[in-house]
Amino acid sequence: MAEQKYQFDVLYLGSGHGAFNGAMPLAQAGFKLGMIEADKIGGTCPNRGCNAKISLDMPVKVKNEVDQMQGHGLTGTTTIDWKANYEHEHEVIDALPNAIGSGLESLGIELIHGKGTLVDEHTIAVNGQNYTADKIVIATGAHYHQLDIPGKEYLNNGTDFLNLAEQPDRMTIIGGGYIAIEFATIAATAGTKVTLMLHHEHALKQFYQPFVEELLKDLEAKGVTIMKNVTPSAVTKKADGYEVETDQGNVASDWILDATGRLPNVEGIGLDEVGVEYDDHKGIAVNDHLQTSVDSIYASGDVLDKEVGRLTPTAIYEGLYLTKLFTGQTTDPIDYPAVPSAVFASPRIAQVGVTPDEAKAHPDQFDVKEVDLSEDWFRLAMRANQGKTITVFDKEGYLVGMTEISSEADNSIGSVLPFIEYHIDPEKMNDFITLFPTIESETKHHL
Ligand SMILES: Cc1cc2nc3c(=O)[nH]c(=O)nc-3n(C[C@H](O)[C@H](O)[C@H](O)COP(=O)(O)OP(=O)(O)OC[C@H]3O[C@@H](n4cnc5c(N)ncnc54)[C@H](O)[C@@H]3O)c2cc1C
Numbered sequence: 001m002a003e004q005k006y007q008f009d010v011l012y013l014g015s016g017h018g019a020f021n022g023a024m025p026l027a028q029a030g031f032k033l034g035m036i037e038a039d040k041i042g043g044t045c046p047n048r049g050c051n052a053k054i055s056l057d058m059p060v061k062v063k064n065e066v067d068q069m070q071g072h073g074l075t076g077t078t079t080i081d082w083k084a085n086y087e088h089e090h091e092v093i094d095a096l097p098n099a100i101g102s103g104l105e106s107l108g109i110e111l112i113h114g115k116g117t118l119v120d121e122h123t124i125a126v127n128g129q130n131y132t133a134d135k136i137v138i139a140t141g142a143h144y145h146q147l148d149i150p151g152k153e154y155l156n157n158g159t160d161f162l163n164l165a166e167q168p169d170r171m172t173i174i175g176g177g178y179i180a181i182e183f184a185t186i187a188a189t190a191g192t193k194v195t196l197m198l199h200h201e202h203a204l205k206q207f208y209q210p211f212v213e214e215l216l217k218d219l220e221a222k223g224v225t226i227m228k229n230v231t232p233s234a235v236t237k238k239a240d241g242y243e244v245e246t247d248q249g250n251v252a253s254d255w256i257l258d259a260t261g262r263l264p265n266v267e268g269i270g271l272d273e274v275g276v277e278y279d280d281h282k283g284i285a286v287n288d289h290l291q292t293s294v295d296s297i298y299a300s301g302d303v304l305d306k307e308v309g310r311l312t313p314t315a316i317y318e319g320l321y322l323t324k325l326f327t328g329q330t331t332d333p334i335d336y337p338a339v340p341s342a343v344f345a346s347p348r349i350a351q352v353g354v355t356p357d358e359a360k361a362h363p364d365q366f367d368v369k370e371v372d373l374s375e376d377w378f379r380l381a382m383r384a385n386q387g388k389t390i391t392v393f394d395k396e397g398y399l400v401g402m403t404e405i406s407s408e409a410d411n412s413i414g415s416v417l418p419f420i421e422y423h424i425d426p427e428k429m430n431d432f433i434t435l436f437p438t439i440e441s442e443t444k445h446h447l
């Protein structure tokens, strides 16, 4: 640890997953820590991201499961009560900032409320007061990109969606990424008439496109109108709602979601003044030890310029890596495992490792196996046998990637991660005894 030249050993700017998961074991190791937060403790994921979204999605997933069992042991359809679902979401998430905050304080971490700005390589100012530290970790996350078109003041963002207590009859969603597709699924399943505006021909471009096309067809079956290659140019207020003007005609709507992406929080935090290199769109530049261009300043989470996904587990991984680095447990560069990702729609698409496209482009290196899940007896028992799994093996037979579309794709992919990460010998996979019958047992059976 540092000599007591500074108030803190490490000062975190931001309190999201990129900060608090790493800070907890660092405090337990005896480091004196401060954490600056301008908004709710815990950051995006618990308060206005993953936890909030998945709480809203739960009744949607269950409704789809109930609908699939109609005539197969269940009668009587269900409907989503939007307001009650919104209340359910807030019952789940509203206590999280206090729970996370008290957990941090119980470990002696000082929480400092307010907007922090770097003053020099060891100092951050908050509300006119300076706080000093041997090391600083910038974990300021990201904010919503907003379309710059006339009438942009009528556009809402993802946080507004998660706080929308009343159900709109008609919703326009601009974008084709995670948020657009997940929120279109929630709204359409609840009975809102959704129009999804894709800027290009394709949505979810980082996922396997034949699966994405199936997902889009499923959204259409739920009543979603999908417009492709469309450019919204203005929003006007009407007596009965709003109108989105586009190059393919105008679309009437009661509520409009701008889901055109997120940008790293690099503005107004003193990076230029202190000499930390960054790019407005890509984020803060770091070396392979997550160290910025200023030696005492590190960065973690969504604010990083990084190749891996801007996801909660990658933010946690980076925060924990910094803890190992600061405690001397490692001097190695950061080395990410295969990072899984999932679109929590109905059905879900999830993937990890080598993608089907990469594998098909290199037949000399990989073998690809496709399984149609309509043949799977367990999925039939769930009446959820719409889906496909594609597994990728290297030439020695080791599993190196998997992509799935199904209602259980997230669980399926989750169950194979150790096989990929620990490079489990194909023969040794059978040494793992699974519970039966489960998604895990059937996924392993298909490998
Ligand atoms: C709607 C939505 C759904 C998502 N769903 C998923 C999902 O299902 N799975 C998944 O893995 N990921 C999901 N994500 C992504 C995930 O939320 C982020 O990757 C993760 O929260 C990043 O953590 P972070 O600590 O880097 O940033 P954040 O959690 O954003 O934390 C940064 C914190 O810094 C604070 N801050 C910023 N500037 C300052 C300043 N100057 N002074 C003081 N405080 C400051 C902010 O207020 C914020 O609290 C979702 C994101 C969104 C928006």
Ligand SMILES: NC(=O)c1ccc[n+]([C@@H]2O[C@H](COP(=O)([O-])OP(=O)(O)OC[C@H]3O[C@@H](n4cnc5c(N)ncnc54)[C@H](O)[C@@H]3O)[C@@H](O)[C@H]2O)c1
Residues within 6 Å of the ligand: 147, 174, 175, 176, 177, 178, 179, 180, 182, 198, 199, 200, 203, 204, 232, 259, 260, 261, 262, 309, 310, 311, 341, 342, 343, 344
């Ligand atoms: N399930 C998950 O893990 C999950 C869920 C939600 C969000 N997230 C994270 O949050 C981040 C933000 O998600 P997102 O969906 O907002 O971003 P995204 O980058 O996934 O998608 C942005 C979409 O907006 C479109 N777009 C961009 N500029 C546009 C324009 N000018 N006009 C029309 N469309 C335009 C893009 O084509 C793209 O389809 C992601 O990077 C992701 O890592 C993850």
